[in-house]
Amino acid sequence: MAPGGTALVKKDRLAFLDWMRGLAAITMLNGHAFHAFTKPDQREGGLYALTQFIGGEPPAVFLFLVGVTLAFLMHSSERKGMPAGRRVLAGLRRAGYLFGIAFLFRLQLWVFGLPNSPWTDLLRVDVLNCMGFAVAIMSVMALFSTVDRVRLCAVLGTAIAVASPVVSEIDWSFAPLLKSYIVPDHLFFGFFPWAAFVAFGLSAGSLIRLLDAAQLERAVQWGAILGVALIVASEYLSDMPYSIYSKSDYWLNSPWLVFTKLGVALLVLAFAFLWTRHSQNTWSWVRQFGTTSLLVYWVHIELMYGRWLWFWKENLDVNQIVFVSAGFIALMLALSTARLQWKNWRLLGLFVGWYFFMPRRAPEIE
Numbered sequence: 001m002a003p004g005g006t007a008l009v010k011k012d013r014l015a016f017l018d019w020m021r022g023l024a025a026i027t028m029l030n031g032h033a034f035h036a037f038t039k040p041d042q043r044e045g046g047l048y049a050l051t052q053f054i055g056g057e058p059p060a061v062f063l064f065l066v067g068v069t070l071a072f073l074m075h076s077s078e079r080k081g082m083p084a085g086r087r088v089l090a091g092l093r094r095a096g097y098l099f100g101i102a103f104l105f106r107l108q109l110w111v112f113g114l115p116n117s118p119w120t121d122l123l124r125v126d127v128l129n130c131m132g133f134a135v136a137i138m139s140v141m142a143l144f145s146t147v148d149r150v151r152l153c154a155v156l157g158t159a160i161a162v163a164s165p166v167v168s169e170i171d172w173s174f175a176p177l178l179k180s181y182i183v184p185d186h187l188f189f190g191f192f193p194w195a196a197f198v199a200f201g202l203s204a205g206s207l208i209r210l211l212d213a214a215q216l217e218r219a220v221q222w223g224a225i226l227g228v229a230l231i232v233a234s235e236y237l238s239d240m241p242y243s244i245y246s247k248s249d250y251w252l253n254s255p256w257l258v259f260t261k262l263g264v265a266l267l268v269l270a271f272a273f274l275w276t277r278h279s280q281n282t283w284s285w286v287r288q289f290g291t292t293s294l295l296v297y298w299v300h301i302e303l304m305y306g307r308w309l310w311f312w313k314e315n316l317d318v319n320q321i322v323f324v325s326a327g328f329i330a331l332m333l334a335l336s337t338a339r340l341q342w343k344n345w346r347l348l349g350l351f352v353g354w355y356f357f358m359p360r361r362a363p364e365i366e
Contacts, residue, residue, distance in 0.1 A: 015276040015287060017065060020268055022290030024061035026329060029300055031055020033325035036304040037316045047318050059127050059189065060197045060261040061268065062293070066131050067138075067201020068208070070094060071149065074142045075209040084143050091139025098132035105298060112306055125180040130189035133181050134198040137191070141202060149206040157199030157262075161255035164193035165248040184253035193258045200262055204269075220273045227266030234259040285333055292336040300332055 034051040042048060073094060077087040105128055110117045138156075141149055164184050172179035180188045204223075211219055238256035248254050276287070289296060303309060316324065 015284075016269070016273040017068060018290035019276050019284065019287045020061060020272040020290065021065055021293050022284075022286040022288065023268060023272065024058040025289040025293045025296050025332075026286065027054055028058040028297070029328050029332060030325045031058070032300065032304050033328055034318075034321055036314075037309075037312045037321050037324060038314065039317060040314055042318055045318060057261055057264055059194065061265050062127060063131060063134070063194055063197035064201040064204070064262075064265050066098075066135065067153075067198040067203075068205035070135055070138070070198070071146075071153075071202045071205025072209060074149065074202075075146045075206065077142065078146060087142035088139050091142050092136060095132045095136035095139060098128060098135060101294070102126060102128035102132055105301075108298075109302065109306070112302060123177060123180070125188040125190070127189045127194075129181070130191065130194050131198070133191055134195035137195070138198060138202060146206045146209055150203050150210070153199045153203035153206065157196040157203065158255075160191070160196040160199060161193050161258035164196075164253040164255060164258070165245040167192045168249075168253045169247065184249075186252060193253055193255070196258050197262065197265070200265075217273070217277070220270045223266045224270035227263040227270070230259045230263030230266070234263065288333065288336050288340070292339050295339055296332045296336055299335060300328060304328070 031051050031054065034048055035055070038048055070091065073090060074087060077090050082090070103122075105126065106122050106124060110119070110121045113121070138153075141153060141156075144152060167182065168184050170183075172183055181191060183190050184192050207219060208216060234256040238250055238254060238260075250257055276284075312324065
């Protein structure tokens with residue numbers, strides 16, 4: 001272990017993941033602002049197309065990081081000596097929590113949209129549903145050791161990506177709800193291909209837990225090189241005139257798009273690690289977003305796609321949306337900061353209450 005390695009690992013293993021998640025949240029806000037408010041006649045412009053192309057990366061990053069944290073949970077359970085069945089159960093509990101959040105999210109949007117929201121909106125498979133379903137399926141990986149998960153989950157992620165065009169060709173009319181959770185779709189987050197990012201995150205998170213500080217920095221550098229290689233190779237192979245698939249849509253189920261997004265995620269991870277590794281231990285507004293990404297996601301979806309800002313819906317030009325996007329980012333940053341401060345004050349209040357009002361044992365007389 002390098003000098004100061006323990007402190008470095010404790011700091012960076014939390015900070016760079018939060019920073020990565022925060023950058024994804026900021027990118028998501030910008031992409032959704034353009035998607036919700038741009039006039040129809042300006043949706044063919046270069047800037048709009050660029051925001052939507054870049055805006056397709058945050059879900060992949062969020063799913064990847066869910067896999068990373070799931071790997072941490074599995075590794076911790078393994079080190080505690082928990083039986084295999086209990087380790088799998090811990091993963092299923094994490095999946096249940098995500099499903100609960102997903103259902104509450106859909107329920108809130110449905111209630112706030114009444115009377116214009118159909119009940120079928122409750123069954124919509126959003127990214128949170130995809131997280132819960134993928135974690136439930138991949139909880140079985142807790143049966144393996146952390147070392148084995150590095151290799152097995154990388155293979156699993158590749159298999160999910162490669163199988164996605166094949167799954168699209170299967171007739172799922174017998175189970176429409178299951179189809180929404182399984183099959184690639186432009187409107188839903190199906191297991192294929194999105195769960196591939198959870199599997200890749202499981203592999204990366206397992207590797208992180210096995211490395212000391214010096215090894216981790218070298219691994220991140222190799223990860224950046226791998227990311228570049230994946231992007232270049234995927235873009236080259238996607239342009240080839242022949243394919244092993246009878247039918248494949250690059251923007252829907254192509255494994256090359258999955259590997260391109262994985263390459264970008266690895267580059268972002270490397271940048272986030274180096275940024276937090278060499279920056280001063282001060283407050284970071286990007287990392288702030290990462291610590292409350294669920295709250296930011298929940299509130300901004302209601303504001304942008306709910307009825308609150310109806311007068312802006314598909315009614316702004318690109319120049320106006322640049323300012324609207326910046327305003328939303330500032331607003332969500334204020335919300336995130338207020339949430340953290342409220343939490344800190346609440347904890348302080350609980351401590352003060354405990355200190356002054358909990359009964360104490362009288363001192364013993366010698």
